[in-house]
Amino acid sequence: MGSFTITHWIVVALVVLVLFGRGKISETMGDFGKGIKSFRKGMAEEDRPTPPPAPPSQIAPPAATQESAAKAPESREV
Template sequence: MGSFSIWHWLIVLLIVLVLFGRGRVAEIMGDFGKGIKSFKAGMNEDDAAAAKPGTPAPTQRLERPHHDAKPAGETVPEAAAAEPRDRA
């Protein structure tokens, strides 16, 4: 019960082929391979950009939004503004 035998995998493969057809499975696997190649190319571009002298490495700035902050032009509904907040 701990691991799958070759027969389990063959049955799963047979079911997938029946449901999707051989052409669709091949198309999905081709798209998967293209995605992996694209990901690797993107990673290599980031590494190359970081290796160039004088060029800062790409960084991502993550900030936590302030609870009382609201987007520009957006107003607070009157019911929410009148409600006192419990600051624990």
């Protein structure tokens, strides 16, 4: 009396299909699958060793700094 039979599971499945429809269930399962793939990809990226940081001499200055250095200093009169 305490366990569910196959008839109970069929009724539950039919109720779920009526409430959510076929499209909602397949869409939800597709999103669930994408989430699992994303999680596994993130775990794989975490396991990869990170390259050591580049020495300061190899790091290029930002573009804004290069542009301001190329311009001649302007004199301002007050």
